Amino acid sequence: MAYEFTLDDVEFLRSPRGTEELDLVDHMPLSDQTLVRDITAARERHGDRAGALIETIRLRRRARVKLDVDRPWLLTADALEQATPAPVARHRAQRLRGLDIHDVTCSIGADLSVLAEHGGRVIGSDIDPVRAAMAAHNAPDALVVRADALVPCSRDAVVVADPARRADGRRTHDPSKLVPPLPDLLAAHANRHLVVKCAPGIDYDALGWPGEVEVVSLDGGVRETSLWSPGLAGTGVSRRATILRTDGAGDTITDAEPDGIPERPEGEWIIDPDGAIVRAGLVRHYAAREGLWQLDPRIAYLTGDHRPTGTRGHRILARTPFREKPLRALLRHHDCGSLEILARGVRIDPDALRRRLKPTGTRSLSVVIVRIGDSPEAFVCEPVAATAR
Numbered sequence: 001m002a003y004e005f006t007l008d009d010v011e012f013l014r015s016p017r018g019t020e021e022l023d024l025v026d027h028m029p030l031s032d033q034t035l036v037r038d039i040t041a042a043r044e045r046h047g048d049r050a051g052a053l054i055e056t057i058r059l060r061r062r063a064r065v066k067l068d069v070d071r072p073w074l075l076t077a078d079a080l081e082q083a084t085p086a087p088v089a090r091h092r093a094q095r096l097r098g099l100d101i102h103d104v105t106c107s108i109g110a111d112l113s114v115l116a117e118h119g120g121r122v123i124g125s126d127i128d129p130v131r132a133a134m135a136a137h138n139a140p141d142a143l144v145v146r147a148d149a150l151v152p153c154s155r156d157a158v159v160v161a162d163p164a165r166r167a168d169g170r171r172t173h174d175p176s177k178l179v180p181p182l183p184d185l186l187a188a189h190a191n192r193h194l195v196v197k198c199a200p201g202i203d204y205d206a207l208g209w210p211g212e213v214e215v216v217s218l219d220g221g222v223r224e225t226s227l228w229s230p231g232l233a234g235t236g237v238s239r240r241a242t243i244l245r246t247d248g249a250g251d252t253i254t255d256a257e258p259d260g261i262p263e264r265p266e267g268e269w270i271i272d273p274d275g276a277i278v279r280a281g282l283v284r285h286y287a288a289r290e291g292l293w294q295l296d297p298r299i300a301y302l303t304g305d306h307r308p309t310g311t312r313g314h315r316i317l318a319r320t321p322f323r324e325k326p327l328r329a330l331l332r333h334h335d336c337g338s339l340e341i342l343a344r345g346v347r348i349d350p351d352a353l354r355r356r357l358k359p360t361g362t363r364s365l366s367v368v369i370v371r372i373g374d375s376p377e378a379f380v381c382e383p384v385a386a387t388a389r
């Protein structure tokens with residue numbers, strides 16, 4: 001059970017005495033092996049404050065990876081889980097650079113603290129008093145108040161919202177089950193410039209959003225789909241894929257770019273585009289920009305005679321209609337040892353198939369199984385890792 005912080009805890013943790021006691025607890029290992037001993041020692045030294053002190057230090061240690069900024073965070077376990085990872089928060093803040101902003105669901109302020117570093121005047125609010133108090137500590141350059149996001153309490157500033165994506169303890173893609181519900185949030189701020197962060201899997205086509213829909217991935221995993229109101233959208237852009245990497249590399253592609261691509265048989269490479277590109281419906285736009293084309297018009301795998309810089313690719317060694325016996329023979333011929341299986345447009349259990357194919361050689365290969373027209377085809381490939389841009 002996670003520790004339940006109170007307003008009194010937050011006040012103490014922010015005080016000079018709290019800071020000193022946090023420093024002392026930060027010297028403890030607090031590992032799974034030492035925790036029981038550490039808790040006993042902390043109780044002797046810090047009395048009733050031990051729980052809040054230990055939980056804060058443990059959460060700060062976890063926050064280093066996700067929030068990547070060296071800040072004396074005050075956090076709750078749930079709020080850390082919901083917090084926007086720093087590279088994604090920075091990307092949003094850079095798009096809003098210099099503007100006055102009101103983050104109406106600021107939680108402990110992971111987004112807010114970054115917005116405050118990039119924005120003009122920045123306000124944060126949350127309905128939860130403990131989280132709002134923590135945000136005031138974490139984002140000292142912002143004005144933080146407790147407020148209901150459905151009752152506007154600012155004027156003119158761009159509204160940023162990140163409704164919670166858990167309803168009844170379960171993840172949801174239904175906009176009306178977000179907390180606060182997306183339709184209510186949009187109605188409450190109808191005449192404002194607005195950015196709303198939603199779950200990556202939200203059905204944005206069903207929303208009929210009039211502005212820009214941006215799908216963001218971080219290190220290959222799709223993290224969020226954000227709705228940007230028309231006044232904040234890129235010129236002529238209604239769909240954008242933004243690809244971020246923690247090493248600072250990145251890419252963006254929009255539907256304002258051309259999407260004309262040739263229909264040709266496979267080239268030397270197969271490229272599996274980043275999930276943000278697929279989710280944003282920009283596979284053809286990406287292919288056109290990179291000089292690639294599709295293996296099949298209904299399938300998101302791309303092919304071409306080169307591998308775009310910074311992208312993982314599969315160099316084609318052989319192609320065969322997908323049947324297990326000839327595929328097994330082909331893999332043996334290519335000395336396949338460890339095998340990665342990628343499949344689209346065909347129903348396959350990759351783990352079960354790998355067990356049946358029994359590769360016993362020495363090379364690491366991949367098999368891309370894809371329906372081309374009506375026939376499932378298998379491409380035996382050599383996977384090549386992404387290289388820096």
Ligand SMILES: C[S@@+](CC[C@H](N)C(=O)[O-])C[C@H]1O[C@@H](n2cnc3c(N)ncnc32)[C@H](O)[C@@H]1O
Nearest residue numbers: 082083084105107110111127148149162164180
């Ligand atoms: C997903 S979290 C936001 C995380 C934040 N963007 C960050 O990076 O730290 C959603 C927040 O919305 C808040 N919330 C839920 N309903 C609200 C409402 N009606 N008004 C204001 N805040 C609300 C929750 O308390 C929670 O802190």
